[in-house]
Amino acid sequence: MRREKAPKKPKKRSILREAAGWVFFLIFLFGAIYLTVHYVGERTVVSGDSMYPSLEDGDNLIVDKISYRFLDPARFDVVVFPFQYQEDTFYIKRIMGLPGETVQIIDGEIYINGQKMRDPYADEPIRNPGLASDVITLGEDEYFVLGDNRNNSADSREPSVGNVPREEIIGRAFFRIWPASRLGLIS
Numbered sequence: 126m127r128r129e130k131a132p133k134k135p136k137k138r139s140i141l142r143e144a145a146g147w148v149f150f151l152i153f154l155f156g157a158i159y160l161t162v163h164y165v166g167e168r169t170v171v172s173g174d175s176m177y178p179s180l181e182d183g184d185n186l187i188v189d190k191i192s193y194r195f196l197d198p199a200r201f202d203v204v205v206f207p208f209q210y211q212e213d214t215f216y217i218k219r220i221m222g223l224p225g226e227t228v229q230i231i232d233g234e235i236y237i238n239g240q241k242m243r244d245p246y247a248d249e250p251i252r253n254p255g256l257a258s259d260v261i262t263l264g265e266d267e268y269f270v271l272g273d274n275r276n277n278s279a280d281s282r283e284p285s286v287g288n289v290p291r292e293e294i295i296g297r298a299f300f301r302i303w304p305a306s307r308l309g310l311i312s
Contacts, residue, residue, distance in 0.1 A: 175272035185303035190296035203298040222269030228261045230254035246273045255282030266291040
């Protein structure tokens, strides 16, 4: 006659180990998400038409926050920076002028260091040069930014925005994740 063993009762210790493992995993996961969002990249949504046609209202973008820790922003990069007069408001604009350069808008055209610039992102002449009607000399850490929708954009031509200091640039908008029909790199 064979004797059957009674089933073992689950140990409380193994349940506690399992729970501790899950707690550790969740802490690790949330820590990784926090570090990624604050130091590597984050999602942002375009509000308004100042970057049309490159970016449209409602586009969801990934902002690369790490590249500029190693490289300087370049001409034509699309950058994100905070609006200095409204908390939790960020602008998305294209870099046109680099540190140390002069910028001026004459007859609807952009001049960098006195030379007319070929502007592949403008569809029409600039109607209002704003501050750039006079020569603007950028400091060693300042950038001149414009929206692609040149005649419908609050940008470096306006006193409320002005030149953007390097330390204010959060990152480079580099990838559109929504809408799916426009998924891809941002140029």
